Amino acid sequence: MLTASIADRQAGRSHPLLSERRNILVIVDEAHRSHYDTLDGYARHLRDALPHATFIAFTGTPISTAEVNTRAIFGDYIDVYDLKRAVDDEATVRVYHEPRIIPVSLPPDIDPDTIDDEVEQLTASLDDGERRKAEAKVATLNTIYGAPDRVETLAKDLVEHWDERRTLMEPQLGGPGKAMLVGATREICVRIFDAIAKLRPDWADPAVDKGKMKIVFHGVPTDDELLRPHHLRPSQLKTVQARAKDPDDELELLIVHSMLLTGYDAPPIHTIYMDRPMRGANLMQALARVNRRFRGKQDGLLVGYAPLTENLRKALTEYSRRDQEDQTLGREIDRAIGEVHNEIAVIEAMLAPAPVKWREILANGQDRTRWVRAVRKVANYLRDPRTPGNTVEPGTKPLHQRFRDSAGRLERFYALCATSRDFVERAGDIQRLRRDITFFRDVRVWIVKEEAADREAKGLPNTAEVERYLAHLAAQVVDAADITDIYEEAGLGRLDITDLNGVALQRLQDSETPHLAVSALRRLIEQKMREVTKHNVVRQERFSALLEDLMGRYMRQQLTSAQLIVELVELAKEVSADARRGQRFDPPLNHAELAFYDAVAQNEAATELMGVGTLADIARELVKSIQSSITVDWFSREPVRAKLRTHIRRLLARYDYPPDHERAAVDLVIRQMETFADEWAPNGQAAKH
Template sequence: TYSMAGTISASESRFMEWKTIDGSHEETAIATYDTLFRGMLEHQRLLDILRYFTLIMRELPEDIKILSAYHQYYAVKKAVETTIEATKSDGRAGVFWHTQGSGKSLSMIFYVKQLQERLNSPTFVVITDRNDLDNQLYGQFAACDEFLRQTPIQAESREHLKELLANRQAHGIFFTTMQKFEESDEPLSDRNDIIVIADEAHRSQYGLTERIRKDGTIVKGTARIIRDSLPKASYIGFTGTPISLKDRDTREVFGDYIDIYDMSQSVEDGATRPVFYENRVMNLGLREEVLQAIDAKYEELAFEASAENIEKSKKELGTMSAILGAPETIETLCKDIVEHYEENRQHYLTGKAMIVAYDRAIGMKIYEKILELRPDWTEKVKVVMTGSNQDPEEWHSLIGGKAYRQELARKFKDNDDPMKIAIVVDMWLTGFDVPSLATMYVYKPMAGHNLMQAIARVNRVYKDKEGGLVVDYIGIATALKQAMKDYTRRDQKNFGEMDIQKTAYPNFQEKLQVCKELLHGFDYSIFTKPNATSKQRADAIRDGANFVFGFEESEQKLFIREATYMRQFRSLCQSVLTESERLESAFIEAIRVSITRVKGARRLSLKDINQEISTLLEQSIQSEGVINLFSDREEEFSIFDPDFLASVQAMNQKNLALELLSKLLSEQISIFQRSNLVQAEKFSERMKQIMNSYRNGQITNADVIDELIRMSHDIMNANRKGEELGLVQEELAFYDALTKPEAIRDFYEHETLIEITRRLTEQLRRSRTIDWQQRKSARAGMRRMIKRLLDEYDYPPEGQEEAIQIVLRQAEQWVDNIEVFY
């Protein structure tokens, strides 16, 4: 069992375990019930969480209620304490490293909320290094303004920031970019109650040391400029990727780590999903000189560019753009992306994917080529980038302005919107979350934290998403391995190897083999033949499901579990499977779906199962035929349909027939449990006896089918009894309750029992507007009303006192399930 916490409006996937009592040690396995109670629900801590770590964020289409996870709570508490200490000493509060996707931005909001009270309303200056990041982070804070009890403001310039700081002595959350600090050397403020929050604190621009250009001029590092501009402020850095071991400046500016929440812990906690890698560079057939140019670009990325090399870099960028943007290369790239997407990713989750282009010109070429290949994708694929006055005229309508980009962001975040593929260059590669996004096609050299931040776009949690897939067309494998060297040892061990050929694919093969061994003795070779008909495949799936239904219950659960694992790994490595593996895994998945739908909690719809299996095979093996496992009739099956019962009785797959009948009968009994207590108990007990006899080997599956069909007829007759007596459904339920003890019929005329039934039902109908479920006094009044009415008829007779309890129980059932009747 799991002990998890979440808000009442959150989906189950967003509930999380509370894995520590005091923040000093994480239970890395499943957190215990005791840890949740002593950790999260300790009296003072719970009040603290409700006050400072629970918020409502304005979002479209509806607001979101957010509860802090345990790692955010304890890390923010630490950060608050180190900041208070920093204000009394050297102003270095430390670095807050929580891996990408684990809620870093929300942690900032919780941090600001707490410090507002602990430090008597300080002023916060939030710094990013790009305008789009500034907009994204500002937007998140603005969406929580009621929680923060103040409205954040974006500084339009250095002068504007200076005015904002000068015009108040307390409060204020101001957003700015680092570039605004470079506009002047003059101090912005000498106040000592300013807290500077730097997002992604380890970027190269945070240099402290001065550099001397070739012409003799001195260039200050941005960190030095910020320090000089706000000399008495305190500084804290928030980052989603680790500080490089060689990076001394970041530590000099901010101090050491406050808290580390690495990838391993985040994935284990379910806060993020792992990222996997697929290499398709060879599919482009790039010439050797092109590959050498790309390698040179990676070498350049390994070292942070200095100001004096910018002009040289611009020339090199132009050369690289010409190489990567060659028409034949773009055509090969786009054909491969389209093929990979359609065959492997289009139907995974919501089909959202991102293409990262080298530059804006190449991004437009990719867009135009994809539309040339797929003209009907005009709503499916969009370009997301900023515009320029020098852009060609035809670009303007495709790029649009700020409002258009905001609309594209809304569409991409909407899982039901037809926009599925976003072509980006720099935008949306940091700070932009689309949980269902599972695929990223990379055609841009990236390295270090820029690379790790970009690929983290696909690591968000969404339903049963196994992980995100990064498809490489530019050779980022070495850069990935290099970037991982700055991560924790367990991260390097767990995620140092991301290649699907070495991770997901071997795991898939292992689970496929386990499933094949469980199916030993069953011949499904007809399904794997390329020319197999839809009927042959449908027969194989039906026979396969029948075979598995013949297993012991524990073996059935084992098959479902292993087939589920196989499906999850297949979702990541489908493009590298052999034809045999694709067909065999599709067959096993079809059996798993059939079994889980028949045995699952959802209402059984054989038509839906047919549709689901057909869609599954169409997506996984491009099977175009319609799969009819049970029938090709349009209308749904019913246990009250004689033709259906006859067809089930004649099925050769007796195990499957038994499961179908027992499922349908169980559904009918569950309807009785909400409407007719007496019939529910009667048929439930009968069903239990039949199945126990079968499990104990006293009767065969054919005998069970016969018994269940007889039971189906008896349920039909029970439903018809109301028509014969002239009673509607709810009246029949009370009649059955009144006459449950057989001896009751000996004491009353038939007409009297009908009269009691109708009067009782009518009185309850007249009072159905009362909120029975909320008011105990109302329910007590209902019981008194029933007893008074029954007293008029001297019911129950002497010696049958328990009969009234049955009537009262039926009345309670009527109250709790009143929607069944109206």
Template sequence: MSGKAMIVCMSRKICVDLYDAIVALRPDWHSDDLNKGKIKVVMTGSAADSERLQKHVGGKQRRDTLAKRMKDNSDPLKLVIVRDMWLTGFDVPSLNTMYIDKPMKGHNLMQAIARVNRVFKDKEGGVVVDYIGILESLKRALNQYTDSDRKNTGIDTSAAIAVMKEKLEIVQSMMHGFDYSGYFSTSARTRMRTIAEGMNFILGKDEKEQKDFIQYATELGKAHGLVSATEAGKAVTMEVGYFKAVKASLIKLQHGSKTPPSKHVIEQRINQLLERSIISEDVIDVFQTLGLKQPEISLLDEHFLQEVKALKTKNLAREMLKKLLEGEIKVMSRTNLVKSELFSEKLKRSLNKYRNQSITNAEVIEELIRMAKQIRKMGEDEAKLGLNRDEIAFYYALSKDEAVQDFYDDDTLKTIAQELTESIRKNVTIDFNIREQAQAMMRRTIRRLLKKYNYPPDQAEDALEIVMKQVNRMSGNVAENLTYDGMLAQQAAEDSEDYKL
């Protein structure tokens, strides 16, 4: 039968070079007419391309015309040369040969090869001519593909089963010493608790082993996906499902989730797993599973902290507190630079002491609980100052140095913070961060204010830099409707009064 072919090249220049070489040997294959000729180059381009490349570049209309011709088995167009075009999502059933001279891997490689394996009339299969050496990339890509695509690419099922068993043994060895038989229970509550306890077990290992578990559990899931319909695959479906659930829940705990599944959804997924023996990456809500109410850290009360402290799964308790604190510090950093840096450093020190085995798991949990209480206490103290959010941020920026705290009383610091905030609010804009002139004028404004209140000269330089950093944070939060159009004239008249630091 008459078939069609595709050549895959590394670059657009190579595509054109190859086209020229082929038509030099077969001049009758070439035609300047888009609707004629046996060979065409399909690629995108730009106005900066040389005239030689421009001849083969066109818009959507050109590509659509060539696509229609390529799909028509009776059309003279038999050979196309591409770099990236038509390698995925483009079906030409009569395409039976692909020449590859470009490195490819993973999903893209498998999709490209599948172009020549589409069923068509008497076609028994496609031919891939490898000029660059894609065999190893093809082997690595096998773990990423589905059963139907595996059949198309001719994967050896016995080899895939061997890979799955190897990955399973690795993950089993990493869970050695932990009994996860509760996951095979018909009780959804027992199964969720077993996932939480498995997370606690993995969190008790060092960071490298935690990352290794996530990696190997992911590889196991992909390998099992290739053989899930075989007897060997069916036999371990539930066990693989458990490891995937632990992995997915660890990732959620470490990176967060905007839309965590509800308990009802979790139970539905587990019931599906029981009824159909399918694999699902069940992600559990740790707080629900352990019987804790999801907290807002700014409202952490003694009862919640004591509940966490009493948890038997200490590694999970530590990780939960760590993530809660990191979340609060992240929110804090958007509006209060000094305060967020203070607690970020405290958290880092506590966790480093634990990782270096200077303190026990129980002791680091105590430190994290104390930190949560400090955040709550500072919030209560701030409320008594009678300042708004931005004024509090500048209050911290101005009083960071202990010498300054000794120099001023609270009322004076509050007054400076209020006046500073008001002045900045009048003069800051959204694009403040990128306008050098505006920043220079802001520095002069701050200098004059510090001079007005006799700010200690030895601490003034550091205070200026800290306040400027805080101003940059503030500019992204509150300056949408502000301008500094009148600032230039005002500052020019006052330059001679600058407080030199």
């Protein structure tokens, strides 16, 4: 601990020398105020105590002013990990700036250029004399930024903005996320809180663990009645901070003055409303509250109720050239608006060759299902493997994936600028533009749902991001009653694969979206295949090969949609019938015995030579003997597996199984055993690698 007594300071004595060694490293995390007081403060004492030490500092907000200069204290940069690189590495997200300035009325004796300095000084450590001066400055700021009409305007705009912003972010986050409002003074924070509470009474709650909004600021015993209700004890402050970090907590809006603007991370915060004219390192620190990665968050948003554009530009001059060019923190919302229009142009070009006249369908006011029909038809066109652009070389994305990616970017940038006044003013026909953006989003949702259903049919999991996206958007695409069954969406209704009759077949062939019908039927077959052949390697491979051959012929345009549907229906019948195949034997084979029968009967020569009845007896004995001899570690220990192989070979030899086909049969039986590993092993679980 480096300290100097009051007597030492009054006598002008310096801090005592601790060491003159030159191999001492002083590592400083967050090189800020305490290291710039080189006259009679911590920094001076540290250097008096260790005059030859090497000082190395880390900071995300370098400072360069006449009074305070990071490099003057610590030397030039050793290494720079800039803001753009952090975004490129997906460590943080880019932050966009949407100006929504609410004008202030300045008294004639107030210089607008000094307002920033006034605000900055309010966060410094104050003695009594300085505090009296600060109180006068607070009174001025309360008059300027806290005028009743201005506060009322800000509260109304914030509520409307947040209502739309939270909705737009739900697909990315799986919930509304959080926002932070920064006020110029503590008094103004309370006034804004009260104004919002009038508009949304349900947002406010006196209980610290309830309510959608909370104020956090430093409270002192001398505070007046306006501020005291919002004082928080340390334990209460921790509760509020924890709530802001919890994406499932109802708290959505934190109102702060200076607390939580540095050193506090709440990744669900994606929007910061700034009604305080900050600048320099303090501004950049505040922006970092919304650049943290969280779930599907791709960007943060700074909404400027105070003028910040010039301050952002100046603050970025302390950062790398790449950061300045990229505007990683504080990028103008105009760039997001430009991206929206670029992606719309790209998507329209993709759909231009389509025979689907989706705009005409949407314009047909007599068709009550026009929206769903148009979405289905466009999704069908994009997903059809015969559509130009869907047959591509390896490494190249097909048309439907390029549409999905472009529509995803459109959705991302629209979420940023949808609330921007500039976006609305430059849109032309804003209602038509929003309709088109919503339509492209709905087509994308349909495609993502199709891809998710494909994975589920194959028994593969979907990513948490996809699950969140579909959970929050699927119900918005069409009426909830229409979304419950993906096969009904494709025009199949609630078909039962075990009962596909002529009427059902005709309905499939007459579908308005034949490729979606084909895809849905294929998924039904895949699901039934997994159910019927769960433990049967031979039948799995057989049915998968048949299905793959059919889909390959379809993609090569050797089969039309109608012809493929007929073939798929026949395959579906065969798959359904396979579940009852064991009943043909005398006595009948259960599903396990049938699986091992298929393993030893895979070789046609063995079937012809030995006959079906003998192979069925081998299957029954295999199941019985394997179940009685299997151990927990059979799957992972090679000696145990070798012993099982020997056991199987002896059993096959006892039935005079053809020796030249024995090895292949043993390998297949072992593979078949692996599908029963967890069910048959003692305690219901086999030890695996």
